Amino acid sequence: PDGYKRTLVAEGFDDPVMGMAIRDGKLWATSNNFLYRFDLSETGPATNKTTLVVDKNKAWNPFGMFVLEWGPDGKLYMSVGNHNIDLRGPGDEQMSGRGGSGIVLRMNDDGSRMERLTHGLRVPYSFDYDPFGQLWLLSNGQGNPDRFLRVIDGVDYHCYSRGGVDNNWLAGNHPLAPPCFELPRGASTQLIRYYGAAYPDEIQGSLLLNNWGAHGFQAPDRTIFRYVPDERNNIVHKEPWITCRDPHFRSSHILLAPDGDLLISDWYGRDDESDVTGRIWKVSYDGPDKPKSAEVSLDSPRWNEQAFALAALGSRSHMVRERAIAVLAGQGVKAADALGAHLAACENPLGAAGAVWALARAGDPAALRQLAKAARNPDWRIRR
Template identity: 25%
Template structure:
C-alpha cells in the first residue's frame, strides 16, 4: 500500500528590516520586512509524498518515453545503488556507489548495447563524484579526494592516492561531484549541510576550484545550495550548473535554478532565491534583504520545484542528430516534498547561440500506477563512447542506455 502524508505548518519568526517585502508569487502567505523591527510571518502548506518503489520490469522499461527515433534498453542491472557515471576514451564505464563505497567498471566488449563485464575496481568509503583527466580517475567522497591511474588495457585501477582529506562535512548534502574545466582546473561542488541555514563553514554551499593535485583550493562561487550537475558549454566554454531549490516553501517553490556560474559570484542561498525572492526562514546578518539581493546573481532559467536535478552533461557525441550537439541533458531525480510527484526523468536543455532557452522531456515514464509508483530515481549521466546516453538509477540498480534506433 502506498502511504502518503499531508500536513500544514506555519512559520512565524521574529526578524526583520524596515522596508519592503519581496514580490513572491508562490504558495507562501508572507510578510517579510527588511529588518527585525517587525516580525516575519509565513504560512506554508507542506507535503511529503514518496511514490512507492516498484520493479524495473521489461514491461515498465518498454513503456518509457523518448523522442521518435530513439530507444531505451538496460545497459546493466544488479549494479547496487549506482550514482555518478564517467566514461574514458577506451570505453571503460565507471560507476560510483556511495552506499557500498565502491567504483564499478562496466564494459560492453561485443558492442551489443549491454555491459558484459561488471566488476568492482575500487573501494573508497562514500565514493561518489567521478572525473577522468590525463589517464587518471578522480574520486570524491564526503571529505576526501583521490586519484588513481587507469590501466587502459583492461580498465582496472591503481591504488587510490589521497589528494585532499579536509573537505567540509556533508550533513544533508554529502554527495560531492567534480569535473575538470577548460582551464585544466578541478572544480568541486560542495552542497549545504541543511535545507536552509547560515553555514559556519564557508566552503559549504559552494563551488570550489583547485589544481589537479588538490592544491591552491579556493571558493569559486557561493550561495549554491546543492549543484550536483554542472559543466561547460562546448563552444562558449561558459560554466553552467543546476542548483537544488529550498524545500518546505510549498508545492511550487523554490524552483530549481540553472545558473551561469562565474568566479566570485553569490547565488543567494539561503537568503535570496529566484528573481530576488526573500527566504522567510533565514535573514542575512548585518544587512537587509534588498541590499543582499543586489549582490546576488539570479538564475538564467528555472525548472519545476522539487524535481531534484542531479547529473548534467553536454552532448558532444556523434550518434544523436545534429540538433542535439552542444545541448545539455539533466537527470531529475524526482520530488518527495510535493503533493503530486514531479521529476523522475531526464530533460534536455536547448542552447541557442550558446545560451539556454528551454527544457524538454527526453527520457520519461518512470512514474507508473497513476503516478503513485516509480521504478527509477535517476542520478548519473554520461555520453558513452558510441554516442549513446547512459543514465543511472540507484533504486533498482539499473544503468539505462538511450540510443538512436
C-alpha cells in the first residue's frame, strides 16, 4: 500500500509480459504467443499456471498477444499485433486475422469461444469498451502516425490485411472509410473513456489518450490529451490535459483507481531501453465542482437486497457499477424480470446500460427475453 513493498508474483517467462488482467483471485497474463492463467494468493507467488491460448506462429517481436481488458459483458478482451496469427484455444478452437494484420478479440475467461471483433490493424496498443458498448482503440503505426479508432464491430481497417489500399482509407479520409483519427508524433500507448466518481460532469465521457513519445523526445511532446465526443460519439474537441515539466516524464499507462482518480504509470526516462526506473502518479481533482463521495459503499451489508443492487447500477463509481452488474447477473432467473423493468423505466443512462450488461452476463432464456426491452429505450446508446 505504501508503494515500496514488492512481492514477486510470477517469473520464468521466455518473452516480456505485455498484458495482465485480474479477477476473482486469478491472474491472466500474455507473453508473446501464450495466454496464461494463474491462481493468486495474498502473500506469495501465483500458482497453478495454466496455458489457455497458444499462437502457433510466434510473432517476431513482443507484439504477439498483447493487451488484456475486461469488457462490460464480463468477457476477456485481447489484442494481438500484426503477424500471421494462428491462435489455438481449448479444444483446438482457432482464430486468425486477415493477411498479416493485428486483431482484437474476446473470449470466455477460460480461453474458449474466441470471437474476432476487428482486424486490419498493426499493433492495437490499447482499447477500452465504454459502459454503452462502444469499443475505442489505439493502433500503433510503423513510424508515424498512430491511429485512434471508434471501432465498428467486424470492420477490416485494411492495415496489412490486403494490398492496394492507400493511406486515405487508413486515415479515415475515404468517403466510405470508418471513423479514424491520425495522432501526432510519438507512441500513443493508452486510452480510457472516463466514467468515474472523482471528476466532475464536464469530464464524464471524455477520452483520455497519452503520448509516450519516442526515443529522445522532450517532455512537452509527452502529453495526456483529452478528446471530447458529442452526443453521437463524434470527436468535436481536443485539448492537452496533463503535461509535466520534468524532462524525464513519459506516461505509458493510465488506469482508474478504485475511487475514480487517475493512476499514471511514468516510464521516467528519455531512452527507450531505460526500463529500470519508473514512477506512478495519482492525479486527483480538487475543484469547486468536485463530486461528492459515491452514495453506495462496496462493503455495504445491503448487497443481497435486489433493489439496492438495481439502484447501484447507475452509480458514478465504476467499482460500484461493476459490483452491481456482477451481483444481479449472479442472481440469474431471479433477477431477470426486475432487470427488465429497470431497463424499461430507468432514466439514468448508466443504470439502463448496467441492466443490459447484467442480463447479457446472466445469459439464460429469461434474461435474454428481457433484453428485448433495450430496443425500446429512448436513449440510442442503450438501443445499440
